[in-house]
Amino acid sequence: MGMQINLSKFLTPQKIKDYISTSPYKPKVITKELYSRDVDTYESAVYPYAEIQEVTGNVPLVLRGGHPVNVAGDSAKYNFIEVQPVDITETLNPVDLVNMKALGDVAVEKIVRQKVQKFHKIVLDTVEALASQTLSGKISYQIKTQAGLDLYEVNFGTVADLSPSTAPANLKDLYNLLVDMEGKLQEKGYGQEVKVYAGKQAYGKILEIAFSYSGKTIKVEEKDGGIYIGNYFIKPITTGYKDKDGNFVRAVPDNKIKMIDKSAPFRLRYLAIDDLRANLKAMPLFVAQKPEGKTIELEGQSKPLPIPVTDAIVDATIV
Incomplete structure (x- = not known):
């Protein structure tokens, strides 16, 4: 006979919130x-x-999996x-189990906290x-369905690309590219708080260009974990992250730079959990004990949705 231990009093919404607030794990870079x-x-x-x-001016497109929900009837457009x-x-x-008993x-509670x-x-x-x-x-990830695994994809819009026909060869070229990228953001109503994120090879190229510059017209300064080129x-x-095949994918491709307006309304939403034990409430994480079984099993659910502002992002390939 399995061990019967009821963990519900350690898995209330407030308890879970407390466990998360003291968690050593924090949001990652992006x-x-x-x-x-x-x-x-x-x-x-x-x-x-x-x-x-x-906010974005774009209608998101669900490409596959997790079908959009039409709550207004079959004749209406998908709205959710x-x-x-x-x-x-x-x-x-x-x-x-032995420790619990x-x-x-x-x-x-210590064990439950660690699991949460x-x-x-x-x-x-x-x-x-x-x-x-x-x-x-676009976001794209695998989801479990009754039929197996499916790919869930949502396209939020197109990211502008200002890749030059010839890679920047000197600081003037690089600086002019940055000015053009900022101008592109401004055309879309953004550009208030721009920051440039560089892939591995792109950043190496930027350092090579910056340190070979001997002029005084454009300020070059390496600090704060990056480098300033003028005011940029x-x-x-x-x-990065691992894709469905286990391959590591960098958040910013090695050969690219991305200029992003950080003041744009990028949002992260946690939606309601489809579980009566969670009272169908929205929360960052819901954890419950599986009601049946010979062993003690914990189940966790979360429904995160990061919402980008694609008009506040501009790409350029420089390597």
Whole structure:
């Protein structure tokens, strides 16, 4: 007979919130850079196109999986994105079970807290992958369906590309490209707080150009974990995520730079959890004990949706 331990009192919304607030795991690079200013819950399992279009000017396109939901009838256009959940499960190992039985509530809560924080890390990793993908204007990830795995894709719009026909050969070329990229943002109503993110090879090329410059017309200064070219700050980005095949994909391709207006309304929303145990409420992470089974199994769910402003992003290939 399985061990019967009820963990519900350690998995209330407030407890989970407390565990997350003390978690050693924090938002990663792209999430922190672009999606940390406006993080909120959204009390629905679906997200309206109008909320996205109002800010971005684009109607998002669900390409595959997680079919858009039409709540206005078959004759109307699709109006909502059905955000797909991050599902996590873990069975507690025998050592955990022995500790729970022998040491009481203090030990039990410590184990539960560690598991919830582990789930939280997985959610943060997923958010970072999605946030990284939004820099291209599209998110794409695998979801579990009754038929197996499917690819869930949402296209938020096109990111402008100002790649020069010839790669910058000197600082003047590079600086003029940055000015053009900023001008492109301004054409779209952005450009208030620009920052440039550079892939690995692109940043190496920028350093090579900058350090070979002997003039005084354009300021060059390496500090704050990046380099200033005039008034433009360029930050190297080497982080990324693993795709469905296990390949590492960088948030900013090695040969590219991305100029982004950080003041643009990039948003991160956590939608309502499709589970009665969560009271169908929106929250960053819901964790519950599986009701049946010979072992103790925890289930975690989260429905994050990073929403980019594609008009506030401009790409250029410089290598």
